[in-house]
Amino acid sequence: MRLSAPVYQLKRRARLLSRREKVPLHEALDRMAAKEGFASWSLLAAKAAEATPADSLLERLLPGDMVLVAARPGQGKTLMSLELAVAAMKQGNRAVFFTLEYMHADILNRFRDIGADPADFDHLFEFDNSYAISAAYIIEALRSAPRGTLAVIDYLQLLDQKRDNPELMVQIRALRSFARERGLVLVFISQVDRAFDPARKPFPDMGDIRLPNPLDLSLFDKACFLNKGEIRFQAT
Template sequence: MKLSAPIYQLKRRAKLMARNNDVSLNEALDQIARTEGFSKWSLLSASMSSGSLSETILARLEDGDLLLLAGRPGHGKTKLGLRLLIDAARNGRKALMFTLEFTEQQVRKHLRSLEVPGDIADRVQIFTSDQISADYIIQHMSGLEPGTVAVIDYLQLLDQQRSKPMLSEQLQALGKFARGTGVVLGFISQIDRSFEAEGKRLPDIDDVRLPNFVDLGLFSKACFLHNGEAQLQDIV
């Protein structure tokens, strides 16, 4: 069933309803769901989660979320980040990629490999400056509407240059910015190679490679990938 608006806009509508009508958010969400043909919000949400992994993630993201996309090399984290941006652009949301790993030409090539129509692929803005950092990202995203989605490629490179603040400071600044503006920031992240020797099916938050201490509790959601499997979870 096609919704009257993207799910993130329906969530925002429910929050306004709860505030203006002095009802609980859950009650407001259920009211919105009924206008869309579902008896409860949980049923609406479940129906939206039956699509691709990137669509499922996008449906579960809230304004202001910090999302971690983590896996070992070659297990699809970059492709998932690009698909997330494509789905956001297809839903009429602004989509941006900040990459310290690829050139714009390489990113466009990846988009073409995903067989994305040109009119949608061209909506994804790509930034490849060596100056990419928290300040750079905040500068280029200031004034953008809530629900805008950006993917940063990748987490461990943000403080590689000594002239940039420590990663922990940058992440704190970006978290504050996201919560204050309602934009969504996704971070592609490495997983430590020791994970593969531990016999676990999927990595978890303890396997994220960190050269220096970073409070990973600043992230609100994480998706871990390995051998074609993925798990999306809230970070408590």
């Protein structure tokens, strides 16, 4: 199924339409669905839920993998990472979301944006927005995590913003070794450099990852790049 935009963007448009034209949200959602060729929003949502890009990406991941989810702002990289977490939890695995950006309520709202009910995953999902987040902190927090746990780190470029944290390269190497040893999947949300020009190429790539500090990107196994509702997977 190919939509003109990701489901969360269509839902956002419906909310704006509802406010602008003062119509019930369910009517605005149905209008969005009609534009996509569906008789109702519920049919569109059901079809979209059958196979999400996150499901496809998860199938490619192995225990121990280090993964980048990268895009310019507003392209859905946080939601894509949460969709990955939901896909992992649907398979019975734990998921942890480490963030230096969001509050817990923000992430619960993002779950709803992707059509997931946080209550369904209460026993599998953990949220952590400690100011102390770094490689050492993540390793300690995941020390007893079972094999197959998927952890999202939001985001890569913030890991070494504190002067008392090791260099980014040192931290990523430590996390890579830990992920391999414990059989965990670590997903890093990443910024893309402002110089990326979508008029010149449709997707960013590894050369467009914003690196304020030196980092060997071959330490990552796979990458997912997003732009204008489209997604490209890449082995690094």
